[in-house]
Amino acid sequence: MKRSISHKLALAFILTSVVTAALLTIVFLSTNTISFQQYVFDQQFYAKLAEVEEYFAINQSWEGVEDVLETTMGGMHGGGGVQVGQGMGQGGQGGFRQTQQYSATSQSIQSGNAGGRQYALADTTGKVVVGIEGLYNDGEQLSAETLARGVSIQVNGQTVGTLFAQRQSIVYTQAEQLFLDRSKTSLLLTFLVTILIAALAGILLSRSLTRPVIELTAAAQNLAAGDLSQKVDVHSKDELGELSKAFNQMSAEIEQSDRQRKRMTADIAHDLRTPLTVIGGYIESMRDGDLEPTPERLAMLYSEVTRLNRMVADLRLLSQSDSGALTFNLQPTEAGKLLEQTRELFDLRAKDQDIDLTVEIQEGLPMILGDEMRLVQVMENLVSNAIRHTPHGGHIQLSARLEQASGAEKKDCVRFTVRDDGEGIPANEIPYMFEQFHRVDKSRHADESQSGLGLAIVKAIIQGHGGEVWVESTLGQGSDFHFSIPIAR
Numbered sequence: 163m164k165r166s167i168s169h170k171l172a173l174a175f176i177l178t179s180v181v182t183a184a185l186l187t188i189v190f191l192s193t194n195t196i197s198f199q200q201y202v203f204d205q206q207f208y209a210k211l212a213e214v215e216e217y218f219a220i221n222q223s224w225e226g227v228e229d230v231l232e233t234t235m236g237g238m239h240g241g242g243g244v245q246v247g248q249g250m251g252q253g254g255q256g257g258f259r260q261t262q263q264y265s266a267t268s269q270s271i272q273s274g275n276a277g278g279r280q281y282a283l284a285d286t287t288g289k290v291v292v293g294i295e296g297l298y299n300d301g302e303q304l305s306a307e308t309l310a311r312g313v314s315i316q317v318n319g320q321t322v323g324t325l326f327a328q329r330q331s332i333v334y335t336q337a338e339q340l341f342l343d344r345s346k347t348s349l350l351l352t353f354l355v356t357i358l359i360a361a362l363a364g365i366l367l368s369r370s371l372t373r374p375v376i377e378l379t380a381a382a383q384n385l386a387a388g389d390l391s392q393k394v395d396v397h398s399k400d401e402l403g404e405l406s407k408a409f410n411q412m413s414a415e416i417e418q419s420d421r422q423r424k425r426m427t428a429d430i431a432h433d434l435r436t437p438l439t440v441i442g443g444y445i446e447s448m449r450d451g452d453l454e455p456t457p458e459r460l461a462m463l464y465s466e467v468t469r470l471n472r473m474v475a476d477l478r479l480l481s482q483s484d485s486g487a488l489t490f491n492l493q494p495t496e497a498g499k500l501l502e503q504t505r506e507l508f509d510l511r512a513k514d515q516d517i518d519l520t521v522e523i524q525e526g527l528p529m530i531l532g533d534e535m536r537l538v539q540v541m542e543n544l545v546s547n548a549i550r551h552t553p554h555g556g557h558i559q560l561s562a563r564l565e566q567a568s569g570a571e572k573k574d575c576v577r578f579t580v581r582d583d584g585e586g587i588p589a590n591e592i593p594y595m596f597e598q599f600h601r602v603d604k605s606r607h608a609d610e611s612q613s614g615l616g617l618a619i620v621k622a623i624i625q626g627h628g629g630e631v632w633v634e635s636t637l638g639q640g641s642d643f644h645f646s647i648p649i650a651r
Contacts, residue, residue, distance in 0.1 A: 171371060175364025176357070183356040187349050194345055202338060207327050210281055211313060214325060219317050224283065224291045231281045231292045282326040284309065294328055374402045378409055390417040422597065433473060437466040476615040483622035490533040490626055494650040497530050497562040497576045498523040504541040504560060508549065516554045519545075524563040530576050531650040536623045543616040544580040544643050551641070552584035565646060575629065575646040587635035595633050596621040620645070 210231075217230050282298040283291045288309050293300040304324075312324040334342065374397055381392040392413045396406045441463055447453040482488035501521045512519040541560075548558045558581065565577045587595065596617045624631040624645045635641035 169368075171368035172361070172364040175367065176361050179360030179364070180357055183353050183360075187353045191346060191349060194349075195342065198338075198342060198345075202334065203327075207313075210327075211315065211325055214283065214323070215315055215317055218315065218322050224285060224323065227283060228292050231279060231283060280328045282312075282328075283315075284312070284324045284326075286322060288324075291323070294326070297328065298326060370397075371402070373397065374406055378406065381409065381413070385413060385416070390420055430473075430477070434470065437470050441466050473615070476619055479619055480615060480622055483626065488622065488626055490536060490623075492531050492533055492627070494529040495532045495534050495537065497527050497578070497647075500534065500537055500541065501560045501562055501578075503538060504545055507542065508545050512549060512558065515549060515552075517549060517552055518557045520557070520559050522559060522561040524561075527562060527564060527576060528574075529650040530647045532627055532647050533623075536626075537647070540620050540623050540645065541578075541580070543620050547616060548580055548582040548584065548641075548643070552582045556583050558582045564649075573628075573648045575648045577644055577646045580643045581640065583640040586637040586639050587633065587641055588637055589635075592633055592635060596631065 213230050214227060217227055218224065279292075279294050281292070282294040284298070284304055285291050288304045288306070290298045290300055290302045290304060293302065298304070309324050312326040314321045315323040315325055374394070377394045381394050385392045390413065393410050394406050396403050396410075444453065444459060444463055448455050448459075453459065479488065501523060505519055505521050509519060545558065545560070552558055559579075561579045561581070562576055565575050567574050620643075621631050624647070627647050629646045629648065631643075631645040633641060633643050
């Protein structure tokens with residue numbers, strides 16, 4: 163039979179509570195009984211001590227005191243009894259003084275003289291006036307050590323003798339026995355109530371602990387079945403609550419990744435369809451003799467093939483980045499040289515569009531650790547993007563400056579910026595600018611041989627260098643694309 167975690171937890175709580183309550187009940191019953199027996203014995207002993215003190219105060223001698231001492235402790239309460247524990251110390255007008263010696267003596271006499279006299283008395287000289295057979299003999303002279311085991315008898319502030327008690331048995335009165343019985347009953351009821359409360363608490367607690375697990379299991383099964391919009395309620399702030407939050411985050415990311423995959427598939431299909439349609443149409447027309455294969459038409463077909471090759475190369479690069487297979491040849495590189503090389507590449511194109519392309523490099527820049535070919539690719543993508551979105555007569559600035567690390571975990575780096583005064587980017591679009599195939603204008607697809615993957619490639623290359631990339635933009639005023647590369651040590 164399969165047992166759930168809830169049942170196991172409940173059984174564990176109940177078993178632990180039963181064992182704990184049983185041990186506490188046994189210990190308390192034992193200690194409570196012994197303590198009560200000690201209390202009753204003390205009461206009886208003090209009562210007998212008061213009797214012999216009163217007897218001596220009246221008679222001024224111990225003559226005939228045997229009649230007083232013949233009344234046993236059991237005789238004060240009835241018949242039958244139980245043995246008690248520790249012995250007495252000095253008392254009479256103060257409390258009891260328990261001693262190791264008296265304790266040892268009292269335990270040794272529990273097996274001797276059972277049923278006989280329970281009290282012995284010695285006078286001020288230490289001579290036994292009334293003895294206990296086998297323990298204190300009549301007329302025996304007791305040593306100071308033996309006298310110290312008894313309790314002195316005080317009359318008018320004077321010591322007139324010493325009283326000894328044999329710790330043999332206790333006979334309870336009806337009230338005392340009723341107290342013991344009620345104590346035991348209360349303990350048993352407490353034990354049963356404790357077990358009941360533990361069972362209820364165990365069931366409730368086990369259910370509260372396993373409810374998030376059950377919800378997570380159901381959500382995970384639905385997720386595996388293809389329903390990606392799975393969320394679970396967070397019931398607590400403990401480890402289970404953190405697990406629920408992590409599951410919700412994972413589910414949201416899977417759902418987002420699935421949307422991106424579907425959108426990317428649609429975008430790839432659309433971007434591939436256009437050049438393939440053009441190529442297919444021209445080839446079919448040339449095959450049918452409707453068009454002549456002129457050099458201009460062949461050049462146009464070649465440009466479409468080049469566009470397809472570029473898109474395939476971009477997709478391959480992103481695939482390598484996602485799988486961790488994208489490698490870099492990291493070497494010390496001059497930041498200023500990288501910017502100057504980029505300006506030379508785009509200077510003619512910028513002049514054709516009447517765009518002012520400038521470079522600003524901070525003096526004394528350290529070398530960066532980077533793959534020069536890949537970083538040139540980054541700059542080409544960013545500057546191409548800036549030129550497309552900057553109007554005639556506009557301005558594009560390429561800059562680089564040192565950026566000091568702000569924390570122990572960060573490194574000093576060089577920040578590169580491509581700034582334009584073009585159309586800008588809406589604020590709601592900025593978080594998605596570096597996603598694959600993301601376009602601010604959803605109605606415009608790839609043009610001018612652009613694959614729609616340029617900014618995604620920029621992000622993959624910069625992150626592969628251990629840097630960061632981000633964009634700042636104001637609609638209608640232009641955009642600043644930044645990326646940072648750690649300096650070479």
